[in-house]
Amino acid sequence: MSTGNKYEENPEVTARFPDIHPPFDKSGATIEANRCLYCFDAPCTAACPTHIDVPRFIKKISQGNLRGSALTILDANILGASCSRVCPVDVLCEGACVYHRYNKQPIEIGRLQRFAMDAFYRNGAVLAAKTTERRAGKVACIGAGPASLAFAAELRQRGFSAAIFERKPLPGGLNTYGVAEYKLRASDSLREIDLIRELGVDFQFGRNISGEAALAALEREFDFIFLGVGLGKIRLLGIPGEELPGVVDALKFIEEYKTGRNLKVGGRVVVLGAGNTAIDAARAAVRLGAQDVQIVYRRDESSMSAFLFEYEHAREEGVKFRWWTQPVKLVGDEKKISGMECMKVEMDGQSFRHLPGSHFTIPCDMVISAIGQSPLLEFLQACRGVKLENGRVSVDRATGQTSHAKYFAGGDCVNGGREVVDAVADGKRAALAAAQLLEKIHG
Amino acid sequence: MVERKTTPNLSVNLAGIVSPNPFWLASAPPTNCGEQVMRAFDAGWGGAVWKTIGDPIVNVSSRYSSVDWNGQRMMGFNNIELITDRPLEVNLREIAEVKKRYPKQAVIASLMVESKREAWHTIVKQSEDAGADGLELNFGCPHGMSERGMGSAVGQVPEYTEMITGWVKEKARTPVLVKLTPNISDIRVVARAAKRGGADGLSAINTINSITGIDLDTFVPRPNVDGKSSHGGYCGPAVKPIALNMVQQVQSDPEAKLPLSGIGGVSDWRDAVEFLLLGCGNVQVCTAVMHYGYRIVEDMADGLANWMREKGFANISDFQGLSLARVQEWKHLNLNYKIVARIHEEKCIGCELCYTACWDGAHQCIHLDRAGQSNGHHATPAMHEAESKQRISMTPIPKLDHATASKGKEPYPTPLSRIPRVDEAECVGCNLCSLVCPVEDCITMEQVETHLASQSWEQRTSGAATLGRKND
The missing domain is CATH 3.50.50.60 (FAD/NAD(P)-binding domain)
Known part of the structure; x- marks a missing residue:
């Protein structure tokens, strides 16, 4: 599938940064999938911040239902393809595999997920719509990183309108710009976001939203605003010579x-x-x-x-x-x-x-x-009184709602810098909460 | 048991056919020609039933298909190949040559000709003149040949079986085995007919009528012969339980019982021991050899010998048929025997397969309530799943999470909340949880003393009048 985003792979980058986890072939995936015990109330699912039903998608691989497998993944995590590559599976799903207690290798969940997602994109990447209805209710996201993408995709799939404002020319945030190339190629990140664009999410690039006036304008146009702005630059070292070239x-x-x-x-x-x-x-x-x-x-x-x-x-x-x-x-x-x-x-x-x-x-x-990113304090402190805590946006854990009822937030600006999958989980949880409120508002 | 110092004697005598071990190749592609049979004998096979000889036929391609299971190939195997496609003289010449070079191994000629007395007389004489140690009458082949009035077309009609066995016995000087088809409602009926006809022994079972699968793109069942298929004969590991049952039926029937060569899914020495325990005198193997080659016989003999040494058996006959008395009609089983499942917590890995199996497939007596789960006792699987989906999880990051690292003490490697508990008062002792448990010896079935005398259904329903009557 051609990418809607303007981006060309650099062959030298591709050559120097080959995949660190090469994909399974069909027989390898089948054998691995068949090793899965199909645990009930599986610990791997509980360990995944987005609660992907891991045994279910693996069972579908073993039974040759690759589309069903990919849709199981996407239903929980719209960025299932990039997560399959960048997730620290050792401390998440694979770390929770019951095989650790049986002196056996855990199931290679990350690679199996990638197998299902690769097949999905190879076969045209058609997502089943959760509803065909176009509903009243509009949300805006600031920043086009994983949290915003998950938020917008979930609400769009439920029939609401979603727009994403991004200051950079390409979407994806750190998924596109900041993940080591041997883990996730920028082209794979963009391919995945095409799917969200095709859902009808409105992407607006080069839009730097800042200041009370710009936010007030958004508040007038949209029911809710999702803050998925991430973090800022790497902190200053605070030592002499910091400005030297190199x-x-x-x-x-x-x-x-x-x-x-x-x-x-x-x-x-x-x-x-x-x-x-x-x-x-x-x-x-x-x-x-x-x-x-x-x-x-x-x-x-x-x-x-x-x-x-x-x-x-x-x-x-x-x-x-x-x-x-x-x-x-x-x-x-x-x-x-x-x-x-x-x-x-x-x-x-x-x-x-x-x-x-x-x-x-x-x-x-x-x-x-690489001593850690600083929070975007300048932006957040001028953000309509949204409450901060240690430089992070303070939210209700279950809903992602901030102290300002019109604002939700998720991802690094809330958790201080975690994994892509945490950002997706934040975005999805917030979207589910926002959807309930939108239904109340618009009926 | 005391280990024997001496090497167990694996030789067997089945209805007068002697072989150095109980492992014969069944009549099939692995015994198609003399060159193959000689290589098989070099590998250690004790005998070979030659690929069925008769009037040569023409085969189709393709001929085989299989059922794979969970990544394991050829759990079940199916063929639509017919009897030998080579001229009779060539087969006879090669039988003679093999016998000359391998006098100790048994060579049995499998025979199938049209249902005429003269035809049978002729082929019996030809085979014995070539040096065959015995004859096996192929009344079992379920595909192709049966449409021409041979194979299972004979084996499905007791009268034909008895008649043709009689014709063969008029002429034969060597032992005659009748190979039985399982494609019949009661295998004992044909076994009795063979016995009446004078058979010296039986072979069971032949392959089972089957369609192994259908190609979901072309809609053509496998094996595909130019866009069409035909039912074939099913064999391999999948059929062993069916074969064992039929072997038991024949061996427990006084009118049918004869020396029996056991066939059906024998893949290793343990399978072989099972057939021998149900009274077989030897076993025949095909699919496992088609899968892995003649070399598998090495471990069949080695494993059998080691097992016999461990059990203190010097000869095959020492344990032949030992399990027969252990198979009874259901009405004789003890209703007052009770076992319950016991989960060994220290071995449990927390997969909870026993829990979901018991709830959906058995009697709802395994629960997830050890850690005082909020929905506790009698929570359905759906309730448990819904609860755990509500939990918010986060990637553990050392720098951010050191404060949350303190966990309660857990007595076992698996958290208590994930170790199911058996309600022993409700447990019916069905075995299901112990069967689905992936960990060896994690769930054991243990006897519970009921303090009741043994009582079978027959005893219970026959009332007081028969109580105290000696149960034979």
């Missing part, structure tokens, strides 16, 4: 290679932070030609927010880790960075203590900062 934001770095704008990385690279984005950036640097890649983190592996399997993959690819290390200064000239001055630290209660005399310099040609 110091980059990890998300910008990932976006630039994914879009083919910058595919050259040379020399020695230091990545700051030990979350999953740091790992993605470090592995990308290796693939793009860096000679030496180190991750610098001020705590140790027991505190890093990267998943264990991500950490292991990075080590296998040659990424080195320096624990208990804090950068204090970046050095270089106006042309380029040349090194990072660090100190060793240790925990002293809740705070860090510099170890005297532990100064040392890591020579480097590039520093990638």
